[in-house]
Amino acid sequence: MSAKKKLEFNRKQKLLKRRQQKLTSYYKNRSKTNTEYTYTITKEATKKREYRAKKAGKKEKENTRKRNYRQAMKSKHITQNTLEDRDIFKNVFNNRTTKHRAIKRLKNALPRTPKRRSATLAAYLQHTKSPAVEILRQAEVVSSPEDLMNMSIEKAALEDIKTAIESCKTKRSKDSFLSMNVLVASISGEKITETRCRKNLAKKLGLPVRRLSRGNRNRTTILKSEKSCWAYVCRKTRKDALSEETKRLAYNFWMKPGISRPTDVTLCNKEDQVHKIACLKRDCGECGVNKLELLTEETDDLDTAQIVKWEKFEKVDIKVKGNKTIKKLVLVKKETKAVELFSHFLELLKSFPLHQHRATWQKQTIPNITY
Ligand SMILES: [Zn+2]
Incomplete structure (x- = not known):
């Protein structure tokens, strides 16, 4: 058939089709009288209408579809990371039209009803020997039997961890605090960070995200150090503030025989192995910080006084991520007359005995509280 004849044939076909449509419309609306129509019913007007x-219908439909899609994506927290992004399916087709045609061909080849379609596809995807199915499994578009098994194991494990956390979370004993830390540290590692699913995991476990992040920090910093994770989590140490050496130096100094403790010097003698509460609160008339005798070099405020280097803890504003500032306790270097150091020391000594007494008491008592 020549091109011209083909064109004529097509035109004729179109005309016939249109005529057929008009006829059906005529028979369908034959019974209606003209009064039922309020519009102009000229051929042109009807056609335009x-x-x-x-x-309008098409546009409305498309808008609804887009809106629904966006909402569905939002609720699922899915970024539009579709199959096209997977390397394995990249550049398989030359262009989108070829791909579209291929999909269309597949659709046409499949049975009409959704049930039969899905049954056919499911049966096809169970073909373990098909290379195409193998690729699909590798790309995790469909799950292999092993994947399904893994998934059920993961689900069960997650449930069990959740139960364990639930029971530890509410208890305040030292043991449950420890096991809680270990639990959280064990499920929040490099893989979770890598796959960026910490938020979802936290939601699944019913924990705040920050809790998991702390677990991750414990794990990454502590598991790699010589101290074990267990030793670290049992007590939060201020490793930002004091080095091990400084701590040891201070400890050795105060444990030396013959050292009179400034706390003991400025308090009355103990009764029943504890100081009187009035002394601790510095309400006692018999004792006080003025009982601590200082040397003249330590109280000298003259211009000739010796300058000493010392450090003191101060709360300092520190800039962190996200343009925020936080207060952090840091050691600040000072270079002043000795008198300034000692007046600061006396100031601390005023409140220290009560603070220490309270801390010791809490440390002894709190872990032994039972509900
Ligand atoms: Zn006293």
């Missing part, structure tokens, strides 16, 4: 209605 139909066209407009069709266009």
